[in-house]
Amino acid sequence: MRILLVEDEPSAARMMAKGLREQAYAVDVASDGDGALYQAGVNDYDLVILDIMLPGKDGFEVCRELRAGGAQVPVLMLTALDAIDDRVQGLDTGADDYLTKPFDFRELLAHIRALLRRGQNLQPDVIKVEDLEMDTRARQVRRGGRGVYLTAKEYALLEYLARRAGEVVARSDIAEHVWDESFDPFSNLIEVYIQRLRRKVDDGHSTKLLHTRRGAGYVLAPGGDFDV
Amino acid sequence: MRILLVEDEPSAARMMAKGLREQAYAVDVASDGDGALYQAGVNDYDLVILDIMLPGKDGFEVCRELRAGGAQVPVLMLTALDAIDDRVQGLDTGADDYLTKPFDFRELLAHIRALLRRGQNLQPDVIKVEDLEMDTRARQVRRGGRGVYLTAKEYALLEYLARRAGEVVARSDIAEHVWDESFDPFSNLIEVYIQRLRRKVDDGHSTKLLHTRRGAGYVLAPGGDFDV
DNA sequence: TGGAGGGGTTTTCTTTTTGTAACCGCGAGA
């Protein structure tokens, strides 16, 4: 899941981005309103985290322009406690949720999870495909009851495929939602990660879940959704 | 679906063409305005993607000449964000849509889908012919509920026939829409692919869907019955 | 400060797909 973080204070931005990446989110950072609008226009984010206090256009204005441009993306507003404003509380700026600073990081994560869930028509917290189970809340994966240790990127990729289980997912989609703007489309990084996932998820199991559709992308499904 | 991509920057062109081909579009590339006009004159494209910034004739001029020549083909303009122009926004250059660079690839795909759909009065995402189902979004094909594995070219050909189910499709049409300009009209490649499709789609089913009309082309229809 | 691990790159190897070509067989018209 890919997030745009709009925060002008560099150290806060760095810290949050780091924490989010640790949670396997792909994060792009914008430090002002215009940059944020530009990024949001270019990429398809799953969530925007928007600090209200920004140089130039403030958070309210950014949110307004986003909505005016037809963007459906969920927006989480951040505001200082002493600057809470009726507009924020009423969420009538077009935002979907807000959080007061300073906040506990786990609290932020909880809000993010809730918004993301809402954004994809309430997908369950635990995704099951055959005997593969992904607990997206605990970020825990098990295959046939046995725990599978995945790195953050591996997890993010698997979760993205799992949420679209049974569909052929184009590599452009993967690049878009699992990696951030620094992804090099000519690298074979996706193949490399698919291979790492196969080793951890499919190796030693007779039913493989990760299938290649040459010229199209990858599918996560038992049997690949057709008899080969 | 056949697309003419007009883009002079080689790496951008290569990247876009690759991504589009991944989505089973047949893509021709032109690197300047005159080349584009020539190609568009010779071939029948379903869509033209036109960068405005071109050496020689620019995108506006190319579009104008295209329209002057009576071309109805949908045109999607690409423009740099900092070069947005009233002419672009007003779409009064004869273009049907525009997109600012750099853009998100999925966004491009969405625009392409929208334009292609607009041109053909709302094509559905799922095409059904008898017990053959093509889910064009998930890129899955099934016959009688059973998944059918098709390569990229096979899929493109079947989709083209399916969209024109019941019609006799001339091999010249097939060559134009499923292959690109490098197609050798003296080869029997189409026959080869029809055969491959028959093996995967019709074999083992009593009602055949792929029928030959000698001297005319092929039809995808149950029983091959159609109004003459 | 050094080593382990995660993320990313590069290179090489393997498999699949695409395209070519030669040959076969059937159907329509003579």
Place this chain on the structure above:
DNA sequence: TCTCGCGGTTACAAAAAGAAAACCCCTCCA
């Protein structure tokens, strides 16, 4: 019925896509 030609079939070569392996670099932490 015979023949010609269109299309079908099959085999194979070339090219592309993907898999695998090895390697690099950076960060974090003991």
